[in-house]
Amino acid sequence: MRAHKAFFVWVSTLLPPEASPQGIAFAKAELHGDHDAAVTDGWLKNRQGKTLRTKWGLLTKEERAERLLAVQDDSFSLEDNSTGILDDRRDASCYPKRTGSVDMSTVVQHAAPATPPSIARPPPIDRAFSQFAKLHRELTDAAIKAALTAELTAMAMALWSAQRTMTTEILF
Structure with missing residues (x-):
């Protein structure tokens, strides 16, 4: 999961009722490049990141587009994802494709014979x-x-x- 730098700029401008102080500090540190991709990915997926992603999605398209265009981010392609958040968990290319369905049904158990078999002497x-x-x-x-x-x-x-x-x- 990745986010455009505009998302982190927006989070860093929020006040504590809208975002936690730790979330604001994380966004500021992310803007300075203090975290690697795995840490950022984990933060975006956790509770604070999910809440802020939801709030980011509630912004109007015009306001979100204005913020995305105001901040330059060469590592994020807006043509592929115009929302500013790339959630690769929903990307089908990350998951293996299943092959075709089964042509014939599998018989798990055959029908029991009408007469029970004779009991052999032990x-x-x-x-x-x-x-x-x-x-x-x-x-x-x-x-x-x-x-x-x-x-x-x-x-x-x-x-x-x-x-x-x-x-x-x-x-x-």
Whole structure:
């Protein structure tokens, strides 16, 4: 993105309510050539630059043309862009052109068959693994049941023992 020097002259003449002091200082520094093209490009695209570009666009064509002709800028061609701001983001030559459209549609998935295919017997390794998984599950279930049974039995015995000692103390 590039701008004619007249744009920066106009920004440098604005007062702080219309432009920030940093924006005015940037425009003055740009007129002295203190910034490279990448910094200027970034500033024109950021919030302050966008606001000032919008205000520049709201000027009448006559006033903008008068300001552009009053300031000499050999690096900017007014024949290509009479507004004074060259926004190459909208320039189609900066973006690759797409080739022609697809001639044939691509079939992503074929239709499912009317009858489901027969289920093949699993290979022996799958059968062995499924048997191992079944035995592991049964053993785990048995271990959990045994642990719960032992815990509940111990709790029942503790309660029974506590009740028995209570009754013995009451009797004596």
